[in-house]
Every structure is written in structure tokens, then in C-alpha cells.
Amino acid sequence: MAAAAFLCARAAAPALLLPPSRRLHCRLLASRAAAAAALSSSSGEGALIPFSAPVWPRRILIILCCGLLAAYPAAIGGFPAGDGGVEFQGKVGFLGLGIMGAPMASNLIKAGCDVTVWNRTKSKCDPLLSLGAKYEPSPAEVASSCDVTFAMLADPQSAAEVACGADGAAEGLAPGKGYVDVSTVDGATSKLIGERITSTGASFLEAPVSGSKKPAEDGLLIFLTAGDESLYKRVAPLLDVMGKSRFYLGDVGNGAAMKLVVNMVMGSMMVSFSEGLLLSEKVGLDPNTLVEVISQGAISAPMFSLKGPSMVKAAYPTAFPLKHQQKDLRLALALAESVSQSIPTVAAANELYKAAKSLGLADHDFSAVIEALKAKAHSSLQ
Numbered sequence: 001m002a003a004a005a006f007l008c009a010r011a012a013a014p015a016l017l018l019p020p021s022r023r024l025h026c027r028l029l030a031s032r033a034a035a036a037a038a039l040s041s042s043s044g045e046g047a048l049i050p051f052s053a054p055v056w057p058r059r060i061l062i063i064l065c066c067g068l069l070a071a072y073p074a075a076i077g078g079f080p081a082g083d084g085g086v087e088f089q090g091k092v093g094f095l096g097l098g099i100m101g102a103p104m105a106s107n108l109i110k111a112g113c114d115v116t117v118w119n120r121t122k123s124k125c126d127p128l129l130s131l132g133a134k135y136e137p138s139p140a141e142v143a144s145s146c147d148v149t150f151a152m153l154a155d156p157q158s159a160a161e162v163a164c165g166a167d168g169a170a171e172g173l174a175p176g177k178g179y180v181d182v183s184t185v186d187g188a189t190s191k192l193i194g195e196r197i198t199s200t201g202a203s204f205l206e207a208p209v210s211g212s213k214k215p216a217e218d219g220l221l222i223f224l225t226a227g228d229e230s231l232y233k234r235v236a237p238l239l240d241v242m243g244k245s246r247f248y249l250g251d252v253g254n255g256a257a258m259k260l261v262v263n264m265v266m267g268s269m270m271v272s273f274s275e276g277l278l279l280s281e282k283v284g285l286d287p288n289t290l291v292e293v294i295s296q297g298a299i300s301a302p303m304f305s306l307k308g309p310s311m312v313k314a315a316y317p318t319a320f321p322l323k324h325q326q327k328d329l330r331l332a333l334a335l336a337e338s339v340s341q342s343i344p345t346v347a348a349a350n351e352l353y354k355a356a357k358s359l360g361l362a363d364h365d366f367s368a369v370i371e372a373l374k375a376k377a378h379s380s381l382q
Contacts, residue, residue, distance in 0.1 A: 086111040087237040090147030093117070095139050095162055095169065096183070097124045099318065100209070101152035103216040104182070104242045109133055111241045118142045139163070143179065144172030148235055150180045155327055156189040164196045175201030178231045182223070184208045184263065184324070186331045187253035194227060194252045203231040206252055208259035209243065213319040214306075220244045224262075226255035257335060264332035264346050266303065267325050267366065271349040273304055274370035277311060278377070287312045307367040316361070316368040325366035326353035352376075 086108075094105040097119040109115050109131045116134040117125050118141075125135050136142045139162050143149045149169055153159040159181060163169050169179055179197045181190065181204075190206045197204040210222040221243035225232050232248050239246045249255050273294075280290045291308035294300060310316065329350040336343045356362075356372040 086113055086241050088113065088235070090114075091116065091145065092238065093136075093142040093146035093149035093169075094128075094133075094152070095119075095142060095149065096152040096154075096158075097128065098152065098154065099213050099321070100182075100216045102128065103213070104150070104152060104221070105133065106131060106217075107219050107242050108238060113238070113241075116142050116146055138167040139169040140167045140172035142172065143169040143177065144174075146177070148178040148180060148231075148238070149173075150182055150238075153181075153183040154324065155183075156185040156331075159183040159185050160189055160193055163193045170196045170200055170202075173197060173200040173202035177202040178205065178228070178234065179203070180205045180207050180231070180235055182207045182209055184259050184328060184331075185256055186260070186334065187256045190256045191252050203228040204252065205231045205235065206255040207239070207246075208255055210259065210262050211243075215244075216242070223247065224249060224255045224258045226250055227252045260328055260332040260335055263325065263328040264343070267329050267353065268345050268349045269301070269303065270307070270325075270367060270369055271352055271373075273308070274311070274367075274373050277308070277370065278373055307365075311367050311370055314371075316365040318363065318365045320366050321362065322353060322356055322364055322366045322368050323362035325369075326350065326357060329353060 091114045092108055094101060094108065094115055094117050097105060097117060101119075102124065105115060105117055105128055109128065114134075115128070115132075116136055117128050118136055118139055119125050122135075125133070129135055134145075136145060139149075139151075151159065151162055151169065153162055161168065163179065163181065173179060177200075179193075179202055181193055185193075185206075185208070194204040194206065205225055205227040207223045207225040209216075210224060211220060215221050219242055223239045223243050223246040225239075225246060226249045229248065236246065247258075249258055276290060276294075277287045280287045288309065291304060291312070294308075295305045329346060332346060333343065333350060336346070352369055352372045353366070355375070356369045359371055359375060361368040361371055
């Protein structure tokens with residue numbers, strides 16, 4: 001009883017105990033408590049639940065559940081936007097509706113935001129238009145009609161062209177407007193875009209994301225932001241709709257650098273994991289068992305558990321295209337060269353991704369890099 005009372009008291013003071021970055025944890029606790037209460041009600045007081053402990057008396061669980069659910073909206077500054085509207089006043093533009101951009105824009109629309117979209121291939125806008133988005137035929141017209149414009153483009157060249165080229169977003173910007181580039185680019189490109197945007201009197205924020213298709217769909221991205229801090233604070237409610245956490249890293253270029261370092265580590269990890277899967281099979285072990293063993297140890301990573309079973313079946317449904325992973329490794333190598341930092345493991349990984357691209361796997365998921373290792377092993381036997 002005392003423990004339950006303490007937890008309920010904790011739930012009653014969310015503003016102090018649960019900052020916005022913990023909103024998903026709060027939601028998880030609330031849903032667990034609700035499930036526990038339901039199970040207790042249906043199964044009796046002595047049943048077991050996923051907490052790995054006896055079920056608490058029904059009344060205590062219901063009180064705890066209600067306390068956590070009550071704490072949730074206060075802990076995040078309001079219910080999720082779909083339940084009550086996001087705390088942002090103004091029109092939002094979104095440029096680029098690919099694997100990442102489409103679900104991000106979709107989440108903003110579902111949150112109740114007034115969203116205007118653009119994409120080179122107009123047909124990709126149709127699903128968003130059916131959700132209530134507006135359409136403009138150029139980045140300039142989107143930026144002109146919106147208070148804040150987001151851009152999610154495939155590579156540095158595309159990001160720079162959409163922001164700075166003919167009919168680019170910069171042509172529609174003016175003082176009081178904001179431009180948030182969530183593409184993964186190198187620091188030099190981000191600074192170039194930032195200088196062009198700010199020359200119009202508008203504010204600029206780089207905000208590359210950590211996460212792939214599923215986190216984008218679920219609103220669980222991690223934003224690595226840098227640039228205008230006032231714009232960062234202004235768009236924070238929008239970032240919170242699309243992501244689970246956000247970091248402000250200071251000057252423009254720092255967000256891009258952080259993203260490249262993160263993706264550099266990820267790409268190298270995938271190569272090592274691929275080698276492990278192939279070696280385990282070669283020596284007569286079940287690679288699926290390897291995935292399970294890794295998932296329970298100190299090197300456990302969601303990426304391994306998510307990708308491993310498909311890789312064993314030689315299936316690579318695209319969540320993060322291999323060509324983009326190789327692009328990020330190339331940019332990371334250039335970043336390391338600029339500061340005279342040796343990263344030999346990354347250099348070796350980059351060569352394998354390049355080999356995988358040459359096998360026609362550029363548009364497959366980056367986990368398809370394992371096929372380059374298979375091809376290398378096959379050629380060595382000939």
C-alpha cells in the first residue's frame with residue numbers, strides 16, 4: 001500500500017518529475033498499469049503480470065493507472081497533438097516526401113497542423129493531400145505561404161538546390177519566417193544553406209534526424225539541431241510531434257557533424273553484425289540464435305534485433321536505403337579528414353557499401369551490405 005501511495009503521489013507531480021523527454025516512458029507506464037488493472041480484474045488477485053511480480057490489489061492498480069494517465073498530459077505539456085492540438089501557431093511547410101518526409105509530414109497533419117507540401121514528383125503529395133494538406137508547385141511558394149518550412153531531402157545537392165536554387169525556398173522567405181533543414185548533409189552544405197536563408201532575414205535551423213522509416217512513422221525520431229536558438233524553441237512543439245527527443249548543439253554545422261558521427265557508427269556496426277551472421281552460419285551455428293544471444297547481452301541493440309531475422313532470410317525491405325548509408329560514410333570520412341582523424345574501420349566499411357551498390361543494391365535497405373560480404377567470400381573461392 002505504501003509503495004502504491006508513493007507511486008501515485010509521484011504521478012500527481014508530473015511537471016517536476018517527468019520532463020517532456022520522458023513522455024514515452026510515462027505513456028508506457030500508464031499502459032502497463034492499465035493492462036495490469038484489467039488483468040487483475042479478469043484473472044483474480046493472485047495472477048501474474050508482465051512486471052514479473054504478483055498482481056497488486058485491483059483497487060491500488062486502478063488508482064495508479066489513473067494517476068499515471070493524469071500525469072501524462074501534464075508531463076508533455078498537453079496531450080499528443082492528435083488528441084488536442086499541437087502548441088504551435090502558424091502554417092507549416094514541408095518539402096520532400098520520401099521515405100522519411102512523408103511520415104513526418106503526415107504526423108504533423110494528424111496533429112492538427114496547417115501543412116502545405118511540395119515534392120518533385122507531385123504524386124507523392126497525394127496521400128498527404130487526402131489527409132488535409134495543401135499543395136504549392138514550388139519550394140518558394142511553400143515558404144512564402146508558411147511561417148515555418150521543413151525540408152527533408154536525399155542528399156546535400158538536393159538540399160542545397162531546394163533551398164537555394166531557382167524557385168527555391170529562399171526566394172519565398174522573409175523576416176519572421178523560419179527554415180528547418182532535417183536532411184542529412186555535410187557541415188559545409190548546411191552552412192551554405194544557412195547563409196542563404198538568413199540573407200533573406202529569415203531564421204535557420206539544421207535538424208538532421210537519427211532514425212529511419214519506422215521511427216518516422218511512429219513519431220520517435222531524434223532531432224540533432226543547431227543554429228538559431230529562438231527558432232529551435234519556436235518549433236519545439238513540432239519536433240515533439242515528429243520525435244521522441246531533441247538536442248540543441250549550438251552553431252550551424254554541429255547538428256550535421258553529430259548526425260554523420262551517429263550514422264558512421266551505425267554503418268560500421270551493420271558491417272560487423274553481417275560478418276558475425278555469416279561466420280556463425282559458416283561454422284555450423286544458427287544465425288537466428290546469434291541474433292537472440294546478442295539481444296540479451298551488453299551489445300544488444302534494437303537494430304540487430306530488427307534487421308537480423310530478415311538478413312538471415314536474405315530479405316532487405318528498405319527502411320534506410322543503402323545508398324544513403326554509403327553517402328553518410330563518405331561524408332563522415334571527409335569530416336574526419338578535415339580534422340586529421342583516422343577512422344580506418346569506417347573506411348573499410350565504406351568500401352563494402354560501395355561494393356554492395358555495384359551489385360545493384362543501392363535502393364535496398366542498408367542491411368543488404370551483407371550481400372557484398374557474401375560476394376567477396378564467393379569470389380575468394382573461385
